[in-house]
Amino acid sequence: MNIFTKAFWLQxxxxxxxxxxxxxxxxxxxxxxxxxxxxxxYYSFFVAPVDxxxxxxxxxxxxHVPTAWMSMFIYVVMCIxxxxxxVLKTRLSDWxxxxxxPTGAAMTFLALWTGSFWGKPTWGTYWxxxxxxxxxxxLLFLYLGFISLNSAIDDPRRASRASxxxxxxxxxNIPIIYFSVKWWxxxxxxxxxxxxKAPTMATSMFTAMMLLTFAFWLYTIAVxxxxxxxxxLERESQTAWVQDLVKGKN
Amino acid sequence: MxxxxxxxxxxxxxxxxxxxxxxxVIELILLTRSKQSLLKRITRMxxxxxxx
Amino acid sequence: MFAVIRSLLWRExxxxxxxxxxxxxxxxxxxxxxxxFPLGVGPEIxxxxxxxxGVLWVAALLASMLSLNxxxxxxxxxxxxxxxxxxxxxxxxxxxxxILSHWLLTGLPLVLISPVLGMxxxxxxxxxxxxxxxxxxxxxxxxxxGAVGAGLTLGVRGGGVLLALLILPxxxxxxxxxxxxxxxxxxxxEIQAHLSLLGIFLVLALVLAPIGAAKALKIALD
Numbered sequence: 465m466n467i468f469t470k471a472f473w474l475q476x477x478x479x480x481x482x483x484x485x486x487x488x489x490x491x492x493x494x495x496x497x498x499x500x501x502x503x504x505x506y507y508s509f510f511v512a513p514v515d516x517x518x519x520x521x522x523x524x525x526x527x528h529v530p531t532a533w534m535s536m537f538i539y540v541v542m543c544i545x546x547x548x549x550x551v552l553k554t555r556l557s558d559w560x561x562x563x564x565x566p567t568g569a570a571m572t573f574l575a576l577w578t579g580s581f582w583g584k585p586t587w588g589t590y591w592x593x594x595x596x597x598x599x600x601x602x603l604l605f606l607y608l609g610f611i612s613l614n615s616a617i618d619d620p621r622r623a624s625r626a627s628x629x630x631x632x633x634x635x636x637n638i639p640i641i642y643f644s645v646k647w648w649x650x651x652x653x654x655x656x657x658x659x660x661k662a663p664t665m666a667t668s669m670f671t672a673m674m675l676l677t678f679a680f681w682l683y684t685i686a687v688x689x690x691x692x693x694x695x696x697l698e699r700e701s702q703t704a705w706v707q708d709l710v711k712g713k714n
Numbered sequence: 715m716x717x718x719x720x721x722x723x724x725x726x727x728x729x730x731x732x733x734x735x736x737x738x739v740i741e742l743i744l745l746t747r748s749k750q751s752l753l754k755r756i757t758r759m760x761x762x763x764x765x766x
Numbered sequence: 767m768f769a770v771i772r773s774l775l776w777r778e779x780x781x782x783x784x785x786x787x788x789x790x791x792x793x794x795x796x797x798x799x800x801x802x803f804p805l806g807v808g809p810e811i812x813x814x815x816x817x818x819x820g821v822l823w824v825a826a827l828l829a830s831m832l833s834l835n836x837x838x839x840x841x842x843x844x845x846x847x848x849x850x851x852x853x854x855x856x857x858x859x860x861x862x863x864x865i866l867s868h869w870l871l872t873g874l875p876l877v878l879i880s881p882v883l884g885m886x887x888x889x890x891x892x893x894x895x896x897x898x899x900x901x902x903x904x905x906x907x908x909x910x911x912g913a914v915g916a917g918l919t920l921g922v923r924g925g926g927v928l929l930a931l932l933i934l935p936x937x938x939x940x941x942x943x944x945x946x947x948x949x950x951x952x953x954x955x956e957i958q959a960h961l962s963l964l965g966i967f968l969v970l971a972l973v974l975a976p977i978g979a980a981k982a983l984k985i986a987l988d
């Protein structure tokens with residue numbers, strides 16, 4: 465089959481075809497996420513040296529930075545699916561956006577949680593109303609708003625279109641979070657990893673952070689696929705192919 | 715490892731890694747369980763339809 | 767087009783005069799919320815002066831949100847909204863007119879009464895003036911952003927609470943820079959940057975919010 469034709473992708477994006485493919489992919493994503501996480505954890509605890517300023521507490525950043533990156537990245541991906549759903553009217557895109565939202569909210573929560581446990585030994589406080597912390601908290605509210613609006617509207621088409629629009633309005637927050645440490649003089653430290661410069665930290669620390677970031681990324685894909693499979697089952701429960709699938713399993 | 719456990723920041727590190735691990739385990743369990751209950755419900759609906 | 771805008775604005779004003787109570791409720795809500803703070807925090811005038819900018823802005827935010835779920839609800843119920851959708855004028859212009867009348871009926875009265883409340887909280891003349899200016903720039907933004915939320919939650923069960931959850935996070939920048947300007951004026955610091963940012967918010971919201979709200983209404987009526 466030619467993978468460069470539009471027909472191929474349309475075929476793939478029908479729930480009936482997507483369901484088994486996603487099912488086959490999930491174990492691979494989970495396994496590779498676990499592998500990367502194990503290597504990353506080894507690096508973060510045994511290879512990366514103790515920071516001369518922060519002591520061992522800086523090891524929290526190996527979780528904090530990947531979750532914070534993922535919290536923003538998932539929101540952008542969610543918006544891309546939302547746009548696809550609005551423009552192409554493909555139900556699977558709406559469902560992918562819906563499947564990503566809970567994991568995105570969890571990543572945002574984890575970024576705040578780990579950040580506050582890093583802040584306590586480093587700054588002496590669990591929480592401050594700094595620009596980056598506040599905008600990350602707003603991101604959490606945006607995710608929760610997306611999920612609640614989606615579940616409050618009964619008609620599924622209207623629900624996904626309305627929440628897609630809400631997600632697009634909220635995307636204005638992403639650059640605010642990302643650049644907040646540049647725009648305001650805040651307590652939160654600046655970016656130590658940027659695209660145009662070499663990272664300002666030891667190579668082993670950078671390796672650990674990258675490994676764990678990719679582990680979280682693969683994990684997010686796996687979980688989103690699991691959740692979208694559940695959504696497909698729920699929404700398509702009346703169709704013949706789901707009935708056949710269930711019969712075949714029992 | 716022992717040195718790390720005796721570190722004065724061990725509590726903060728444990729809270730971070732512990733919470734993350736817990737979240738991953740809970741999310742995976744919840745997703746598997748909701749899939750099973752969905753499958754069960756759809757099977758029951760299918761049987762009801764056949765009987766009628 | 768201007769004739770349509772004028773007649774729509776006229777209709778909104780006539781309706782509001784017929785239902786005076788609704789406009790007054792928002793205003794009373796604002797006054798009561800602000801007056802609760804001296805009772806809760808204590809009548810210490812120095813403390814009150816310190817929290818005054820935040821109190822007035824939060825109260826204005828809540829008051830303007832309170833009336834939002836009525837923004838399109840009546841027109842949705844009696845079918846006016848469907849007629850607007852079919853009108854030859856773009857829906858976003860009609861929505862902008864609705865938002866303008868919402869601001870005239872809820873935002874503007876708050877701005878006008880805020881100096882009196884600010885004085886009760888011990889703000890000096892200059893801070894009061896800055897506060898009126900920030901509220902004049904900021905409350906239209908609240909109405910504009912709120913309209914998108916009102917469109918999204920139109921006819922949804924539990925719409926009122928959901929509306930608050932959706933739009934309060936989006937109100938945060940306005941709150942920060944609005945109360946920040948009054949706070950800066952009170953402590954004798956530079957306020958130019960705060961006011962310019964509020965101005966930028968207003969321009970952006972004026973351009974984008976009517977389009978967003980119109981899209982939300984189209985989704986709701988689909």
